[in-house]
Amino acid sequence: MTTAIPSTYRSPSEPDPSAGPAVLSARSLVRDFGDSGRKGPTTRALAGVDLDIARADSLAIMGPSGCGKTTLLHVLAGILRPSAGTVHHDGTDLSSLPDAARTRLRRGAFGFVFQEGRLLPELTALENVILPRMLAGTPRRTATADARGWLDRLGLAGMHDRRPGQLSGGQAQRVAIARALAGRPQVVFADEPTGALDQATGRSVLEVLVGACRDSGASLVMVTHDPQVAAVCRRTVAMRDGAIVQEFQRSGEGR
Amino acid sequence: MSVLAAAPLLLRRRSALADTLPVLAFAASTAITATVLGGLLAFVGRMPADALGPSASGEDSIMGMLAFCALTASVLLVPSAVGFGGAAARLSLARRERDLAAMRLVGGTSAQVGGIALLDVAAQALLGSVLGVLAHLAVTPALTALDFGIAPFTVGELLLPVWAYPLVVLGILLVALGSAAVALAGLVLSPLGVARESRTVRMSLLRLAVWAVLIVLLVAATQLAQVVSAVAGLAGMLIIMIVLVGGVVAGVNVVGPLVVWLLGRALAATAPTAGLLVAARRLAADPRAAWRTVSGITIALVVAGLLTVISSLGEASTPEDAILITAMSTGGLLTLAIAAVLAAISTGITRTAKVIDEMPVLRAQHVAGAQVGQLQRARMLQALLPVLLSSVLAAGTALLVVVATVGASTPDPAALVQYVATVIGAYVLVLGAVAVSAPLVRRGVRV
Structure with a gap:
């Protein structure tokens, strides 16, 4: 089924994903939680998900609570291993990688924006942005120069030395976006990035997030339960009971 | 149902580890305080009436000195142990923050919620300090084996008088409540969460100055020991020295x-x-x-x-x-x-x-x-x-x-x-x- 959903926000022009190769490709994903090793009750969070994410594309994963959308995001990002199925990134099956390699991949190729920013409260905005890059071995001076550019670009000039407690919710979330993008990731994963913000601030943060991903050529995978938030993405998949039940493309082109 | 009546329901939900840590801390604080004070009283109890006088001889002649050493050790240890009780209170409060916000959400005023938080700390301090007294009672017999070069202490000497135990428990309780009250004063209890007042931490150089003054006083007192002794007497000088040594050591903190x-x-x-x-x-x-x-x-x-x-x-x-x-x-x-x-x-x-x-x-x-x-x-x-x-x-x-x-x-x-x-x-x-x-x-x- 192909349906065009109304777009609440002005949408950036995006490349046709069908023209580019998939940066992430999931096949027959199953993920069970529970006491499976001891024959106890299990809960099936993902029940055979197929999904491709093209380079520089934007995808929203929607659905009610407990439908498996956050689990899908965690499996796509290599945070959780699937019980069955595969997730390929640049030709490598993530589930075949040991934990340390998946952690390195998350640090280098992926960026994350959480619902409440999850910034380190003791660090300044600038230090929060440079931290993942320093963890990856980038010299502090280089990381700092890049981070200043990102913070300025996201409207945080003059706030580099403020700590998260001295920033508004929207400003803190912009810092989180700068942190996610500073390492030039291929994919940015966002889990309810505006869930803790009021509507106006949420809209502004979304515009920044989508625009920054588009400008840097990163794909965006965003989990949300809000159709208006999902509408900023070019593609939306709707989940129920661990499966994708519908897919929408904002341009009106369905698959 | 009043907030006070609802509080036990809200305060019940926590992990076993988070619940145990503050109680353990109160117990350690009490056990160490009681044991150290018991030891001090044991030395003081052996002092003859004229311990500092010229007529004392043999073991009697040095009991005053030993009691002085025991007092010095107590001055070093007891504030630290009691201070740990205060830290335990703050630890207990930190574990409760989410529950306190939940109580605000169901209609509790800041005063009510603050009161419940203090009651909670008091309950943990009471439980911990009673356990601490029991630990002190259990450990004391082993301490009679220590060789101080004098006749071994008996269990009876190393234990505090019975009336002192409720006072120790009460003391730990008051320190816990005081620390919790100070910590609560720095919190904003709102229905949506507990926030710490966002202050930029600034440390005053006054801390250094206070310590420096204590050091100067200690050096001066030792250099002028004879003068101090003449003015305050031998006992007075010893007390001044203990206070100053304790002050300099506590000043490190x-x-x-x-x-x-x-x-x-x-x-x-x-x-x-x-x-x-x-x-x-x-x-x-x-x-x-x-x-x-x-x-x-x-x-x-x-x-x-x-x-x-x-x-x-x-x-x-x-x-x-x-x-x-x-x-x-x-x-x-x-x-x-x-x-x-x-x-x-x-x-x-x-x-x-x-x-x-x-x-x-x-x-x-x-x-x-x-x-x-x-x-x-x-x-x-x-x-x-x-x-x-x-x-x-x-x-x-x-x-x-x-x-x-x-x-x-x-x-x-x-x-x-x-x-x-x-x-x-x-x-x-x-x-x-x-x-x-x-x-x-x-x-x-x-x-």
Whole structure:
């Protein structure tokens, strides 16, 4: 089924994903939680998900609570291993990688924006942005120069030395976006990035997030339960009971 | 249902570990306080009426000196143990923050919720201090085996009078309530969460000035001992000396947070690695909390430093000297052992509590690509930097007190080895405490 959903926000022009190769490709994903090793009750969070994410594309994963959308995001990002199925990134099956390699991949190729920013409260905005890059071995001076550019670009000039407690919710979330993008990731994963913000601030943060991903050529995978938030993405998949039940493309082109 | 009636329902939901930590801390605080005070009273009880007079001889003649040493040890240990009780109260309160917000959400006023929080701390302090008294009763028989060079103490001598136990429990309770009340004053209890008043931490150089004044007073008092003795009498001079030595040693815990703050800021500005950056910023953000984790160790290290004094006393030429040297050796090592136990418990508990508090951020860092090893290294650095400062400050303080009270002398090499071993022990203790909580991090960061 192909349906065009109304777009609440002005949408950036995006490349046709069908023209580019998939940066992430999931096949027959199953993920069970529970006491499976001891024959106890299990809960099936993902029940055979197929999904491709093209380079520089934007995808929203929607659905009610407990439908498996956050689990899908965690499996796509290599945070959780699937019980069955595969997730390929640049030709490598993530589930075949040991934990340390998946952690390195998350640090280098992926960026994350959480619902409440999850910034380190003791660090300044600038230090929060440079931290993942320093963890990856980038010299502090280089990381700092890049981070200043990102913070300025996201409207945080003059706030580099403020700590998260001295920033508004929207400003803190912009810092989180700068942190996610500073390492030039291929994919940015966002889990309810505006869930803790009021509507106006949420809209502004979304515009920044989508625009920054588009400008840097990163794909965006965003989990949300809000159709208006999902509408900023070019593609939306709707989940129920661990499966994708519908897919929408904002341009009106369905698959 | 009133908020007070609903409180037990809300306060019931917590993890066993989070519940246990403050109770353990109160128990340790009470047990150490009661044991140290019991020992002090045992020495005082052996003092003859004219202990400081010229007619005393043999064991009687040195009991006054031994009681003075016991009082000095008590002055070093009791504030630290009682202070740990205060830290336990803040720990208990931190565990409850989410519950307090929930109570505000269901209609409790700030005053009601604050009152319930204090009641909660009081209940934990009461339980912990009763357990602490029981631990003190259990340990006391073993202490009768210690050789102070005098007739062994009996269990009856080492126990406090019965009437004193309720007072010890009450004292710990009041310290806990006082600390919790001060901590509550810095919290904003709203229905949507508990926020700390966002203040930029600033440490005053006044801390350094207060410590410097105490040092100057100690040096002056020792230099003018004869004058002070003439004015205040021998007993008066001893009391003044004890207060000043205690003040200088306790002053380490006043200066410590300032030094942690300065070092944290300097390191954060230049840290070349992520681990050092995070550790330095965390130290600068809450230098008092960082110092609290090593305050017990600091006292242990100061005591270890003071023990080197014994080495300068030389060979015993009289039976009284022999008793004195044996008593000071045993007493010093006992003080060190108690301080080490206090340090071990306080370090273990505060480190474990920190892991629980920081878990959401640790988990988010791991998800974003920080290896568990990198997280552990940052925690290790965060723990080691204060203990590094602590060992330097403690060694300096001990040296200062020794030089001021005994004068410069060459200590026995064996005493120096013992001191170095104590410092190494302190590092091992902190690393051990961090290592003990490492599995919590590994389990906790799993999504």
